[in-house]
Amino acid sequence: MMNRKIALSLALVGLFAANVASAIPGFTTDAPMSSVETCVAEVAGNANFNDAARVVHNVLTEDRRVSGHKMSIRTIVLAEDGKTVIREYASNCAINAQDEVQRFKIRQKAD
Numbered sequence: 001m002m003n004r005k006i007a008l009s010l011a012l013v014g015l016f017a018a019n020v021a022s023a024i025p026g027f028t029t030d031a032p033m034s035s036v037e038t039c040v041a042e043v044a045g046n047a048n049f050n051d052a053a054r055v056v057h058n059v060l061t062e063d064r065r066v067s068g069h070k071m072s073i074r075t076i077v078l079a080e081d082g083k084t085v086i087r088e089y090a091s092n093c094a095i096n097a098q099d100e101v102q103r104f105k106i107r108q109k110a111d
Helices: 002-022 033-046
Strands: 054-063 069-078 085-095 101-108
Touching: 033 054, 033 069, 033 085, 033 101
Parallel strands: none
Antiparallel strands: 054 069, 069 085, 085 101
């Protein structure tokens, strides 16, 4: 009986600690818009948007172990009809909390 009480108490303490950790401000998985815009601008500076009628950026963000965020950016350059893909890029961007790019890689996907 005593072991059950101890196990139940430890489980409740663990749940409480997990709840407190998730409520701590400053730990999010989404990057602020200013960071996203900085990384997308880096893509624009390195990609070829010639003949583009529209450019679409799909951005996925996650926290870095140090301050800031990591982003995976898929960029699609579309023709006039809005369906034909002219070029496609895959980029990775690491940015700190001051919106300074720490690492950036881009590659054009093969047709």
